[in-house]
Amino acid sequence: MSSTSQRARSGEAGAAADTRERIVRSASRLFQRQGYEASGIKLIAREADATLGSVYHFFPGGKEQLAVAAIRHGEEEFADMLRAGLEGDADAARAVEAFCGELATALRKSDWADGCPVTTTALETLGRVPAIQEACQGALRCWQEVIADKLRRSGFAAEEAGELSATVLSTLEGAETLSQIHRSEQPLRAAGRHLAVLLGAVHAE
């Protein structure tokens, strides 16, 4: 993962690697908040306290390569949040509902700005930038697998868990978008309740 050997120094903790990560984090946050096209590389660099030279040093592939890195960063960040959130309750239905509540609270706290870290970029570049689309596919697959794993450990059959996890993720994504646009926790809260009902109904079969 680390690029070279110059981070062996521990005192200042790899200034270069640190710059790279600041750039990725800045890009990820800007893409999440206002999308790919509206986030200029110069702005990304400024927000990361870096310069254009640094950006193109670490990402010679330009904005596209930076976007792929940013998507992957968002993938891991949200996967961690998802795993942690679903651990709270042994019952999958209650865990999913609780996670919707967490998502709603976090979204409101960011003034409805920090939604899904990949959806906006994914929709903007669909069918036009294959590398970005593949990164987004990977992120969604990762999150879906986290959900499917929780469902399986909660007693769902493997095949059923695979299909249900797709719908759970779809509903989470859609409800998050609706909550952002309406500036209201209601869509996410309703989604949580109804996903719990759905999981309960399927489980009872």
Next chain:
Amino acid sequence: MSSTSQRARSGEAGAAADTRERIVRSASRLFQRQGYEASGIKLIAREADATLGSVYHFFPGGKEQLAVAAIRHGEEEFADMLRAGLEGDADAARAVEAFCGELATALRKSDWADGCPVTTTALETLGRVPAIQEACQGALRCWQEVIADKLRRSGFAAEEAGELSATVLSTLEGAETLSQIHRSEQPLRAAGRHLAVLLGAVHAE
């Protein structure tokens, strides 16, 4: 260009209105496919067989005003599709599932390009262009009301229909996005099946 004399030939009353509508349709389709920021006004005009002068004549408020008109156009278009699709079956659960199938087929036929006509633009401009955000809120509210109406006519209590319609729309939006990114009908098909289960479970209570 033969466009100089086409008006004299047709002699129809709405020649100007026709240009305006071509511009709106072109804008709506481009915003739907590649978002607000990536769709330049010059490209919109070209695709509509219009000129910059025409665009700024009909939309002196510039790109923002054009976007609002495009969103409203998409709102009506999708509302019609939703109403027609839900009419197919008296039972709301089966109607919703069938509509998911229609959506999936249409999406595949467009090579996964023609998704929700407002989501991309909405996410890109969230919190930065109030007029566009309000138009998007209006579109979502309209579609949700179409769904809620179907649920009420299908025997759901008014309050329940209001909440359920939010989740149905969330799931539709999210599943459409997932289908586009994965280039697969599967997320939409699964969403349809599970929404039918959910509506059945709530109805049985």
Next chain:
DNA sequence: ACGCCTCTGGAACGAACGCTCTAGTCAGAC
């Protein structure tokens, strides 16, 4: 016939875009 008004066509503007380029700084290897 005339002027009036709506609508069209496109040149031009400043700003911002992604990106390239070169000069410079700095740490460690020799």
Next chain:
DNA sequence: GTCTGACTAGAGCGTTCGTTCCAGAGGCGT
């Protein structure tokens, strides 16, 4: 010391952006 390679800094490239502006074209009331 000198060299080397990784990293920083930012001026500047060509292009495209949204927008403005104005000179016409066409239909219409008079």
